[in-house]
Amino acid sequence: MSRFLEKLKEAKASVNRLETTTLQLNITKKCNQACRHCHVESSPIRTEKMSREVLERILELLDQSSEVQTIDITGGAPELHSDFRWFVAELRKRNLQVIDRCNLTILFELGQEDTAEFLAAHQVQVVASLPCYSSKNVDYQRGKGVFGKSIDALKMLNKLGYGKPQSELELYLVYNPTGASLPPSQSKLEEDYRKKLYEDFGIEFTGLFTITNVPIKRFLFDLKRKNKLEEYMQLLIENFNLKAFEGVMCRSLVSIDHEGQIYDCDFNQMLELPVPGIKKNIWAIESFSALSGEKIFFDDHCFACTAGAGSSCTGATA
Secondary structure, eight states: OOHHHHHHHHHTOOOBOOOOOEEEEEOBOBOSOOOTTOSSOOBTTOOOBOOHHHHHHHHHHHTTOTTOOEEEEESSOGGGSTTHHHHHHHHHHTTOEEEEEEOSGGGGSTTOTTHHHHHHHTTOEEEEEOOOSOHHHHHHHHOTTHHHHHHHHHHHHHHTTTTOTTOSSOEEEEEOOSSSSOOOOHHHHHHHHHHHHHHHHOOOOSEEEEOOOOSSHHHHHHHHHTTOHHHHHHHHHHTBOHHHHHTOGGGTEEEEOTTOBEESSHHHHHTTOOSTTSOOBTTSOSSGGGGTTOBOOOOGGGHHHHBTTOOBTTBOOO
């Protein structure tokens, strides 16, 4: 039994899935960046992407799953998928909330010149990576020149109405630590971001999500290289928070990979840890309602989502 499951057993915590309200889709691993902390290990040379057949099957299941309200589209850079715009339009026809996990610099890539306008026209919520308001920290983590392009992209989104007070176009920023530490207070950091970004660049945004680095893939390799893995794991374990666990995203979110395999979360997807017991895909179910009540696959990397104030794709959980 993993240390995480032992902790849940001690706390007598439920390990079963609730009703699925959010569907997170990793539609491509291709990206114009190759960030140091990326748990997907995305890069410009990755070729994996969802086929039209998989996307159409997801739409079929959504038509049978009234409890799903939000479609969280991620990658890689999801905008690089050739069917991205068609799929977003189909989702919006169904009156579903659509989230685009945007790295910001993608908006300046060849062929993406009108992507921001497309997102605004379809009222897509933008969740944008900006791990710091310092150019030094952002460029260290995401690549040289990324901070400057990100600022230009945020200005572009602001001009379209994103992040403005009373605007229906929501713009969330994402912070994650540059190293082996827990994020600071989300509310306090959001205040700092607002003050610094507005004073320096006139940028506004809807809110900030703080996300803890999960010790898998590239970040795990970096921890091992620096001999900090056990130190980091101990930090996560010592800060386990039962209240944070109660709000973890895997309770009401389903993650689907480019081949249509179903997972409890994006991190389990990258580790190829399926829904407990069996590999399940989108052709093996008649609706996402069928997943309610199933057990969730937990392992020690889950300490990252339950440490301190907690961490999910929508920020702190406690």
